[in-house]
Every structure is written in structure tokens, then in C-alpha cells.
Amino acid sequence: MTQRIAVVTGASGGLGETMCKAMVDQGHKVAGSYLPGTDTDAKEWQQAMQAAGYEVAIYPLDVTDYDNCCSFIAAVEKELGSIDVLVNNAGITRDAPLKRMQPQQWQDVLRTNLDSMYNMCQPVFDAMCSRGFGRIVNISSLNGEQGQFGQANYSAAKAGIYGFTKAIAKEGARKGVTVNAVSPGFINTPMVRQIPENVLESIVAGIPVGRLGQPEEIARAVAFLTAEEAGYITGTNLSVNGGEYMS
Ligand code: CAA
Numbered sequence: 001m002t003q004r005i006a007v008v009t010g011a012s013g014g015l016g017e018t019m020c021k022a023m024v025d026q027g028h029k030v031a032g033s034y035l036p037g038t039d040t041d042a043k044e045w046q047q048a049m050q051a052a053g054y055e056v057a058i059y060p061l062d063v064t065d066y067d068n069c070c071s072f073i074a075a076v077e078k079e080l081g082s083i084d085v086l087v088n089n090a091g092i093t094r095d096a097p098l099k100r101m102q103p104q105q106w107q108d109v110l111r112t113n114l115d116s117m118y119n120m121c122q123p124v125f126d127a128m129c130s131r132g133f134g135r136i137v138n139i140s141s142l143n144g145e146q147g148q149f150g151q152a153n154y155s156a157a158k159a160g161i162y163g164f165t166k167a168i169a170k171e172g173a174r175k176g177v178t179v180n181a182v183s184p185g186f187i188n189t190p191m192v193r194q195i196p197e198n199v200l201e202s203i204v205a206g207i208p209v210g211r212l213g214q215p216e217e218i219a220r221a222v223a224f225l226t227a228e229e230a231g232y233i234t235g236t237n238l239s240v241n242g243g244e245y246m247s
Contacts, residue, residue, distance in 0.1 A: 003029060004026075005081045007076060010034075013090070014192075026227070030057070033059055033063070059072055063115075069120050073123050073124055087139070088121070092109060101152060113161075125171070135225065137182055139184065145239065145247060146245045178234040180235065181236070187212060187218060209242030209243055
């Protein structure tokens with residue numbers, strides 16, 4: 001197993017934690033990011049991970065800020081080495097029906113969920129190409145594929161990820177750099193548990209598999225796409241949604 005340097009943004013969140021574990025299980029050195037201002041929670045999370053046998057270097061990072069992404073990447077590369085694997089996982093929701101959606105809700109979601117893709121990929125991409133190896137996985141969503149009531153902002157950002165992913169997949173294809181998207185459906189995470197109970201019940205009723213997904217089921221897809229052997233898979237989207245949307 002070749003040891004790689006892997007970065008997961010939004011590391012301590014519902015999906016990020018299992019992605020970090022999957023990267024460590026693949027033998028990689030792993031760096032994760034957390035939201036600035038949540039240092040105490042992040043340190044506790046890191047200690048709990050350590051106690052469970054998972055070593056993850058963590059750094060505060062605002063993925064909406066290009067300069068901050070550049071300094072985060074420089075810090076990881078100084079401490080761990082050149083980044084080979086990047087999982088763009090950090091994301092937020094600010095749900096509201098369009099008639100009540102405020103400009104701030106639109107901007108926050110677009111900046112966090114879509115601008116972040118450019119902010120993180122641009123500073124690492126050329127170096128990955130020069131070294132002849134890279135694995136980038138951008139976390140999109142079922143709701144970017146099918147649209148969702150109350151998520152005009154989120155669905156737009158997550159759909160935008162597909163175009164971005166395909167474009168840079170073409171740029172990296174001859175250089176050993178693969179770029180793919182993973183689109184989780186409704187997964188048992190704090191983000192999904194925030195949905196009003198009656199709404200969530202009707203969502204689960206519409207999932208063919210008949211249950212919410214587990215974070216490990218997303219991490220497994222990410223691990224598959226970041227593997228050394230996944231070099232012929234690029235520019236694609238892997239939907240992990242219990243059959244809710246079949247493209
Ligand atoms: N389809 C059609 N109509 C719907 C609807 C739906 N899915 N959801 C609500 N409505 C209707 C309601 O029945 C209601 O109709 P009436 O006015 O005729 O009674 C109307 O829309 C307004 O609904 P609410 O009163 O519930 O409006 P609200 O402002 O209180 O809440 C909302 C709106 C915030 C969008 C709320 O419905 C909600 O939270 N929905 C869930 C959104 C969602 O799925 N978010 C996913 C988060 S998880 C995630 O994003 C992870 C991932 O990647 C999958």
C-alpha cells in the first residue's frame with residue numbers, strides 16, 4: 001500500500017469523520033480541517049480519534065476564503081508533505097423556500113459549497129499534475145441531482161460541482177490526476193437530523209432501500225475513488241442514495 005497524504009475538509013462533521021478514518025485505514029497520512037472558532041471541539045474530536053487509533057492532523061480553515069485555503073495547504077504540506085488526495089467535503093445548508101430565501105442564505109451556501117471547490121482544488125492541482133498523481137473527490141448531493149424543495153441554493157451549488165468536476169477531470173486526465181464526485185443521499189448525520197421530523201419521515205418513506213444511509217457507506221465510496229487502482233475512473237459521479245435517484 002503506497003502511503004499518500006490525504007486532506008479532508010469538514011473533517012469533524014458527520015461524514016468527514018468516517019472519511020478520515022477510511023483514509024487512515026488506507027494507510028495514508030491524513031489532515032483535516034475544521035471551522036475556525038471551534039478549536040476546543042476540534043481538539044476534543046482529535047483526541048477522541050487518537051484514542052480510537054486514528055491519527056489526524058487538524059487545522060482551522062474557512063473554505064470560502066481562497067487565501068486561507070492556500071495557507072492551510074502550505075501548512076499541511078510543510079507538516080506532512082505534498083497533498084495527493086483531496087476530499088472536498090465541507091458544506092452547509094441554509095434551507096428556505098425560494099420566496100423566503102434571503103441573499104445571505106444564497107451567498108453563504110454558494111460560497112461554502114461551490115466556491116470552496118475552486119478555492120481548494122486550484123492551489124493543489126498543478127502540483128498534483130506535475131507529480132503525476134492525484135485523487136480529488138468532491139462531495140455533491142442527491143439534491144444536486146434531483147433538486148429539493150427548500151434548497152434552491154444548495155441544489156444549485158451541488159449541481160455546479162458536477163460541471164467543475166468534469167472540467168478539471170479533463171485537465172488532469174493525462175497527468176494521473178482523477179477528479180470525481182460522490183453524491184450522498186439522506187445519510188444519518190447531524191445535517192439530516194435537523195430536518196423537521198414530519199418532513200424527514202416522508203423523505204425516508206420515499207427511499208427504496210427504506211432507511212437513511214450510514215456515514216460509513218459514503219466513506220466507502222470515497223475510499224474506492226481515491227484508491228491507487230482507481231486511475232481509470234475520472235469525471236464521474238457516484239450516487240450513494242439507497243436508490244432514491246437513479247440517473
Ligand atoms: N414538496 C412539496 N411541498 C412541500 C415540501 C416538499 N418537499 N415541503 C414543504 N412543502 C410545502 C408544505 O406542505 C407547505 O405547504 P402549504 O403552504 O400549502 O401548507 C409549504 O410547502 C411551506 O412549507 P413549510 O411551512 O414547512 O415551510 P417552512 O418555511 O416552515 O419550511 C423548509 C420549509 C425549510 C424547506 C422545510 O420544509 C424543510 O426543512 N424541508 C427539508 C429540506 C431538505 O430536505 N433539506 C435537506 C437537508 S439534508 C441535506 O441537504 C443533505 C443532503 O445532501 C441530502
